Amino acid sequence: MIACLRLFTALCLAALLAACASSPSSSLGELPRTPDASLEQLLQQASETSNPEKAALLRLSAADLAIRQQNNERAQQILAQVPLEQLKPAQQVFASTLAAELAMSRNDHKAALTALNHPSLSRINELPTDLQVRTHTVHARAFEADDQLLSSARERAAMAPHLTGDAATQNNEAIWALVAALPVDQLQPQGNDVLGGWMSLALTVKSAGTLQDQQNAIDQWRMQNPAHPAAIQLPTPLVKLKELASQPLTKIALLLPQSGQLASVSRALRDGFMAAHYQAQQAGQNPPGIQFYDSSRLTSLDDFYRQAQADGVQLVVGPLEKPLVKQLSSRPQLPITTLALNYSEGTQGPAQLFQFGLAAEDEAREVARRAHADGLTRAGAMVPKGEWGERVLKAFRQEWEASGGTIVGIEYIDKPVALAQQVAELVQLRNAGKSGTEQPSRRQDLEFIFLAATPQQAQQIKPTLNYQYAGDLPVYATSHVFSASGDLNQYKDMNGVRFCETPWLLEPANPLRQQVSAQWPQAGGSLGRLYAMGIDAYRLTPSLGQLKALPDTRIDGLSGSLSMSPTQRVERQLPWAEFVNGQIQRLPDTRY
Structure with missing residues (x-):
């Protein structure tokens, strides 16, 4: 009976080890897999095996499982028991990726970048695509947190060919956000690769002046780069720019107090605003019409927006009063895009609210x-x-x-x-x-x-x-x-x-x-x-x-x-x- 139990235990252990490892590679080494076993079972088997490589694979699987269970402290303890330099390259990449993910979970992007600076990552293109995506993702997040935006975009571009569907779309949106945030002097594409295409698009858009100029530049870029992901599906911000260009601004509401403590401040703001308006007219432009509203007489912001909509207003500039700006910032959305002339405290307001002031x-x-x-x-x-x-x-x-x-x-x-x-x-x-x-x-x-x-x-x-x-x-x-x-x-x-x-x-x-x-x-x-x-x-x-x-x-x-x-x-x-x-x-x- 005891012999049968020993045989059964040995068979279970062999099955678990087989579940934990991928097929062996001549130089890269085996990779851990998500096992069909509990955390404690994996750790027990790691302590019982006399094979150091299998013990390391089991502990890597356990650390990965702990991360997936959001038990990061335990994952850190387990990973600390894995001798990184004794592992084979694929296992080193896996361990470095886990270490970087744990570092990012505690907002330590410097430690994440240090973990990913291991020589084994030079062979990442030889690894299974799921690990490539996982490693590139955490690397991109760490670079972005360190304000290395171009390096972050490069990581995301490297994993783009391995993504499909929503994951591909989200990654492309992230690449655009990164390259769009780069200063112009860094937008100098070094080649005709995908990342170079993203950079040339950003440079094209930033070099154009008006919204219409930008639309023409985007259309021209898409004709020259028809197979690029951004040409196939424009990033959302550029789609919104296109919508803006198709809806020219024809009427603005200027919402300022005409009486009360802020009246003198309001007059200076109004006179400056109108001086710029008259300058635009003198320059031969066709500026939007301006309609004045007295915020010191407001009884309801809802009534104001209803009236403004009825008057054909497309953009509100104001209010100036901080309590009114605070009210606007607490709303889930606004019926008309609004540029408030003061700042609210605390969290971001609705998508239609912008804030400007001399803070x-x-x-x-x-x-x-x-x-x-x-x-x-x-x-x-x-x-x-x-x-x-x-x-x-x-x-x-x-x-x-x-x-x-x-x-x-x-x-x-x-x-x-x-x-x-x-x-x-x-x-x-x-x-x-x-x-x-x-x-x-x-x-x-x-x-x-x-x-x-x-x-x-x-x-x-x-x-x-x-x-x-x-x-x-x-x-x-x-x-x-x-x-x-x-x-x-x-x-x-x-x-x-x-x-x-x-x-x-x-x-x-x-x-x-x-x-x-x-x-x-x-x-x-x-x-x-x-x-x-x-x-x-x-x-x-x-x-x-x-x-x-x-x-x-x-x-x-x-x-x-x-x-x-x-x-x-x-x-x-x-x-x-x-x-x-x-x-x-x-x-x-x-x-x-």
């Missing part, structure tokens, strides 16, 4: 990007005490730390009389030694100061830095340090302070600015930022679909260089200037 948080992120591009890594921060300062600091911190920077000190500006002490605490001024021959010194782990402050506060802070033996510390500020008042004496104590600002205020010779300022002199001062935003809101109206379909596309606006985030918020990249003897000196642009 201080944008400028805080701009400071972080510029300082990082300038090679700095350790920051101090001075922001106003209160909710506004906390929001600005949070935006700076997120962008700064995401790029590897650290914040070594923070001071909250409150009472002017305390500024000198706050600056001293931030730079940790050390007094001279007892001999009296040494100069006082500041902390050396601080490379620059991020400053969000009014001109009056900045006028005190910069001279205090000089007095506290920290005059060599660079100061990177938001536009709030610049009042654009034209009073040069206001800035004489701010030498060396760098700040981001709208092109409108840094380019006084701009023809449209001169034309607008002649009619509304206040447009040359700090209100000019709102006039610039109104102009840019008008320029965005025909381009929202393009910006959404082509994420790397930029519009050179007067409030900044404009692009679209994945959450459909218009983001601004700003030029930089520096105070030099009371004058404003434009700094060279830096590519981020």
